[in-house]
Amino acid sequence: MRIIKVDNYNVLSKRAADIIAAQVLLKPSCVLGLATGATPEGTYQELVRRNQEEGLSFSEVKTVNLDEYKGLSRDSNQSYYYYMNQHLFSHVDISKENTHLPDGLAENAQVECEAYEQLMNRLGGIDLQLLGIGRNGHIGFNEPDESFTNTTHTVALTQSTIDANAKYFESEDKMPHFAFTMGIGSIMRARKILLLANGDTKAQILKEALTGPVTPKVPASILQLHPDVTIVADIQALALFDK
Numbered sequence: 001m002r003i004i005k006v007d008n009y010n011v012l013s014k015r016a017a018d019i020i021a022a023q024v025l026l027k028p029s030c031v032l033g034l035a036t037g038a039t040p041e042g043t044y045q046e047l048v049r050r051n052q053e054e055g056l057s058f059s060e061v062k063t064v065n066l067d068e069y070k071g072l073s074r075d076s077n078q079s080y081y082y083y084m085n086q087h088l089f090s091h092v093d094i095s096k097e098n099t100h101l102p103d104g105l106a107e108n109a110q111v112e113c114e115a116y117e118q119l120m121n122r123l124g125g126i127d128l129q130l131l132g133i134g135r136n137g138h139i140g141f142n143e144p145d146e147s148f149t150n151t152t153h154t155v156a157l158t159q160s161t162i163d164a165n166a167k168y169f170e171s172e173d174k175m176p177h178f179a180f181t182m183g184i185g186s187i188m189r190a191r192k193i194l195l196l197a198n199g200d201t202k203a204q205i206l207k208e209a210l211t212g213p214v215t216p217k218v219p220a221s222i223l224q225l226h227p228d229v230t231i232v233a234d235i236q237a238l239a240l241f242d243k
């Protein structure tokens with residue numbers, strides 16, 4: 001595991017974009033696993049800039065996102081489909097048919113989850129998976145649990161996640177309480193993992209996840225066993241590492 005400590009969010013976004021750009025240069029037809037949330041917004045902004053100003057091309061890239069809220073349509077402005085188009089896909093030369101997220105309105109959740117897992121297999125697996133970390137240690141929407149999940153599944157969001165994300169919705173009851181998420185197994189099968197964390201709200205959980213026991217109670221702790229993980233985190237998120 002490599003830990004890259006940076007001074008601030010701006011540098012974090014640039015370092016993360018460097019790693020994603022390197023993956024795209026290494027294999028222009030790579031499969032990128034992507035995340036949403038506040039953390040990667042700056043990274044996407046930097047990738048858009050490199051696409052528009054420096055010719056970094058996504059024309060052959062394929063993407064699979066970690067998760068999607070269950071019950072939100074793709075044109076809902078809180079869906080992760082909407083987020084990805086808003087922050088990345090609409091601004092770069094990626095083919096929309098090469099971008100994939102679970103369908104929040106899928107009629108049959110189990111069929112949707114199995115199809116998503118098969119899609120990842122058909123694409124040949126994920127070359128680089130981008131992750132944020134929830135305050136409770138979730139990755140994707142894999143919440144603290146009794147065992148590590150394997151494949152894409154439906155999940156009930158915990159109160160910690162609802163508290164963290166309700167601000168994006170008009171009110172808490174407008175926020176879906178269920179989501180589709182890649183499993184911990186789906187994430188761990190990625191060839192490389194890039195986890196980003198910034199701010200003091202992530203300090204405690206980052207320390208637990210990276211130095212504590214490997215346990216499904218802290219889902220991100222499983223990353224200690226992955227052979228190729230890079231963490232890019234700012235001073236605030238790494239504050240407890242020196243103590």
Ligand code: F6R
Pocket residue numbers: 034035036037038039040066067131132133134135138139140141
């Ligand atoms: C998003 C995702 C989540 C977030 C996590 C952190 O697709 O899967 O695991 O990465 O909730 O969210 P932020 O970045 O908003 O702190």
